[in-house]
Amino acid sequence: MRLYFEKRKTSSKIVLICVPIISLVISLILTGFLLLVFGVNPLATFSAMFNGAFGSSQNFAETLVKAVPLMLTGLGVSIAFRLRFWNIGAEGQLVLGGVAATWVALFASPYIPAFLLLPSVLLAGALAGAAWAGVPALLKTRLQVDETLTTLMLNYVAILIAEGLFYGAWRDPGGMGFPGTARFPQAAWLPRIYGRVHYGLVFALILAVVLWFFIYHTKWGFELHMIGKNRTAANYLGVNIKRTILVSILISGAFSGLAGASEVAGLARRLQEGLIQGYGYTAIIVAWMAQLNPFASIAAAILMAALLVGGDQVQMMMRLPSAVGLVMQGMILFPLLAGSLFSEYRLRISRTRGEETP
Amino acid sequence: MEDTMALQNDLTPVVEMKGITKHFPGVTANNQVTLKLYPGEVLALLGENGAGKSSLMNVLVGLYRQDEGEILVRGTPAEIHSPKDAVQLGLGMVHQNFKLVETMTVAENVVLGLKHLDFIPSFSEICRRINTISRQYNLQVDPRAYIWQLGVGEQQRVEILKLIYRGADILILDEPTAVLTPQESGELSRIIAQMIDEGKSAIFITHKMEEIKRFSQRVQVLRKGETAAVLETSKTTPSELARLMVGREVLFRLEKKICCPGEPVLEVKNLCASNEAGRPSLQDLSFIIRAGEILGIAGVAGNGQRKLTEVITGLDRADSGKVVIQGKDMTNRTPLDLIQSGVSHIPPDRISMGIVGDMSVASNLVMKEYRSEPVVKRGIFNYKEVAKSAKEKIDAYNISTPSQNTEAKFLSGGNIQKIILAREIGACRGLLIASYPSRGLDVGAMEAVRLQLIDQRNIGNAVLLVSEDLEELITVADRIAVIYEGRIMGEVPAEKADIKIIGHMMAGASLKGAAQAAAEAELGEDGI
Incomplete structure (x- = not known):
């Protein structure tokens, strides 16, 4: 018996849907083995994680709290990935969005009418995220500098800027030694819907619909597909590739910047360490798991958030490291990337007859 | 049919495919096909695009698995x-699109994937063996050169070398001459002849009648996945083969109205351009095409044809000179500017440039229309209009596809070319540039393409046709200009074109010099 790959004559849609689900199952199995090594019952752990993430309305609210920045950053990077522009700088774009939002909320607020303060805070965040993504986009379109390196490295720059500010210049003198800025004036608070779930959730859902419409129903989306799938052909067909990439990456960064702004304005209401959670990296898994589809991104973000919240839960209840959730996230990515092979190829099994030719 | 092969009957075929059937979703690529290849012969495999030649050969080399049938x-x-x-059975295939790693050397490519390779391979030993084979078959190639440094003809030599190095004695060549210059294909026929002399055998996939005569002893014709005939090459004629292939008589002569040129549509004035290395690729090149006429550009590939079409369409830049389209200076404008000034372009690489393979047939068909109503209104797609427009084009151009939503990459080469043709002709408003439009197509599709070009001329568009196929240029074009090292060597009216004179100009002679040389050659022949 032999296994071999055969190219399909048409790419399979069913496979595209099944791959993320199978990837999750594989991740569960692999993590299960790891848990056995720790000497705990994998099934009990998974059920504790599930309960931690979805077991009560408070728990589910906490999952949504973490899902919001993942939705926004996941949608953002999916725009870039469609163009095969590997923006892995969502983390930096999110953090800098939070910094800019904080600046407006704390230092520009005296000059802005109260009813405009919150919109200004959010807009500043989006613009800062766009600008932070714009640097690699410009370097790529003007000088062909590899965007994987520039976006990644700018993450560290953004994080260090943020830390420099809330540990130093912007540190709240009345903060009793805790690192972090002063609290925002109330007009800059992003209201909450339920528990700690803030209106960032609504933004994410609206933006998913808007993005879906733009990608599948507009000229811009059509050109995005053309560039992502055959750049030579797009150029020949008259698409302005550089401009489309630049605009799309600015939008991609703006999504992450908005995520950062809504985090600072909706949760802590100040800039502090809690903003830097690695959401921008998890966003990459969200985007791939969703196969870059905006609606699927929402679902994938909730799943990834559930793994984070569930991981925290097993830490408290079963004294396991909370990293269990992160391990599972990582283990989803591998089968996911491998799985895309199956949409173009099928695995065939043949039974070789008795006499095998040499 | 069997008795015509009495000679071979007592020989065991080196390859025998029995009753091969291969299904793909919605299509039967091969239905009960039987093929026999005898030692020391070249078997030509002839058929239209989608007749099942490639899938049959892919079954033979293990890329596909047959659903039914047996291979001996x-x-x-x-x-x-x-x-x-x-490979272990001695079967080797040279694909149409070469399978070489551009950033590696010839020697590395030759041994890539070999099982018994030392952990640290001795490249001096490998190069020595490659040189031995090179000398033996006169396959000149530097084993230490990188693939990206080599021309297409040289890359093909590397592919052949690779097969010989691996001990293949049954060669399958998939349209090997499609990418070669006339000289290079002459060289190839010599190499194949030498291999046959040594007892190797070959299957030669082709569309070109002339090559069947030149290369093969027997010819097997496939039509719609089934064997239409197996014939001895010497006992058949091109028109019989063409009839077997398409199942109807094909016109080799095309009916053309008399050319009545109007206003100039494209004026190229003293155009100069250089390649990446800074060497001149177009030198002081000038010509005019008027409405309602076809200018053919003849020349050996690599003499600036690509640069010329890309500068005119805005894909590349000119150093100096002018491109004037319908009276407006359009030198070094963007591709979009040129599209909007009415220029359509059928590019030479249909898969890598002409279509977006991962998008649907319908999407590919509207890739020019989507900038305007009714397909897009205020930036928003109207999918009903997309489907309508796509359906019209699929019907009008006879594009055979399982559905509009099939990704374009799953179509055959001929149907992909029809998509490009439908889209470009649909958007053409004055100038149509066609680069090698019928290359690699079967007779039926080739004829359709040529008729479309003549149609465009007849409705008053100007057509620039770049081709290596002199027969195509003479039947389709009104005037033929010959390009050599980025210069126009001379121009002749198509109806008075003399292939010998054009041939001399393609090799670098001026029109006058070429006429003289041709006349002398004739005298020389008479003398003998």
Whole structure:
């Protein structure tokens, strides 16, 4: 018996849907083995994680709290990935969005009418995220500098800027030694819907619909597909590739910047360490798991958030490291990337007859 | 049919494919096909695009698995699951699109994937062996050169070398001459002849009648996945083969109205351009095409044709000179500017440039229309209009596709070219540039393409046709200009064109010099 790959004559849609689900199952199995090594019952752990993430309305609210920045950053990077522009700088774009939002909320607020303060805070965040993504986009379109390196490295720059500010210049003198800025004036608070779930959730859902419409129903989306799938052909067909990439990456960064702004304005209401959670990296898994589809991104973000919240839960209840959730996230990515092979190829099994030719 | 092959009957075929059937979703690529290849012969495999030639050969080299049927190699049943199995049986295929790693050297490519390779391969030993084979078959190639440094003809030599190095004695060549200059294909026929002399055998996939005569002893014609005939080459004629292939008579002569040129549409004035290395690729090149006429550009590939079409369409830049389209200076404008000034372009690489393979047939058909109503209104797609427009084009151009939503990459080469043709002709408002539009197409599709070009001329568009096929240029074009090293060597009216004179100009002679040389050659022949 032999296994071999055969190219399909048409790419399979069913496979595209099944791959993320199978990837999750594989991740569960692999993590299960790891848990056995720790000497705990994998099934009990998974059920504790599930309960931690979805077991009560408070728990589910906490999952949504973490899902919001993942939705926004996941949608953002999916725009870039469609163009095969590997923006892995969502983390930096999110953090800098939070910094800019904080600046407006704390230092520009005296000059802005109260009813405009919150919109200004959010807009500043989006613009800062766009600008932070714009640097690699410009370097790529003007000088062909590899965007994987520039976006990644700018993450560290953004994080260090943020830390420099809330540990130093912007540190709240009345903060009793805790690192972090002063609290925002109330007009800059992003209201909450339920528990700690803030209106960032609504933004994410609206933006998913808007993005879906733009990608599948507009000229811009059509050109995005053309560039992502055959750049030579797009150029020949008259698409302005550089401009489309630049605009799309600015939008991609703006999504992450908005995520950062809504985090600072909706949760802590100040800039502090809690903003830097690695959401921008998890966003990459969200985007791939969703196969870059905006609606699927929402679902994938909730799943990834559930793994984070569930991981925290097993830490408290079963004294396991909370990293269990992160391990599972990582283990989803591998089968996911491998799985895309199956949409173009099928695995065939043949039974070789008795006499095998040499 | 069998008795015509009495000579071979007592020989065991080196390859025997029996009753091969291969289904793909919605299509039967091969239905009960039987093929026999005898030692020391070249079998030509002829058929239209989508007739099943490639899938039959892919089954033979283990890329596909047949649904039914059996393969015997040298009389023994063979299970071929992968190209590796095929290589072990001495079967090797030179694909139409070469399978070489551009950033590696010739020697590295030759041994890439070999099983018994030392952990640290001795490249001096490998190069020595390659040089021995090169000398033996006169396959000149530097084993230490990188693939990206080589021309297309040289890359093909590397592919052949690779097969010989691996001990292949049954060669499958998939349209090997499609990418070669006339000189290079002459060289190829010599190499194949030498290999046959040594007892190797070959299957030669082609569309070109002339090559069947030149290369093969027998010819097998496929039509719609089935064998239409197996004939001895010497006992058949091109028109019989063409009829078997398409199932109807094909016009080799095209009916053309008399050309009545109007206003100039494209004026190229003293155009100069250089390649990446800074060497001149277009030198002081000038010509005019008027509405309602076809200018053919003849020349050996690599003499600036690509640069010329890309500068005119805005894909590349000119150093100096002018491109004037319908009276407006359009030198070094963007591709979009040129599209909007009415220029359509059928590019030479239909898969890598002409279409977006991962998008649907319908999407590919509207890739020019989507900038305007009714397909897009205020930036928003109207999918009903997309489907309508796509359906019209699929019907009008006879594009055979399982559905509009099939990704374009799953179509055959001829149908992909029809998509490009439908889209470009639909958007053409004055100038149509066609680069090698019928290259690699079967007779039926080729004729359709040529008729479309003449149609465009007849409705008053100007057509620039770049081709290597002199027969195509003479039947389709009104005037033929010959390009050599980025210069126009001369121009002749198509109806008075003399292939010998054009041939001399393609080799770098001026019009006057070429006429003289041709006349002298004629005298010389008379003298003998």
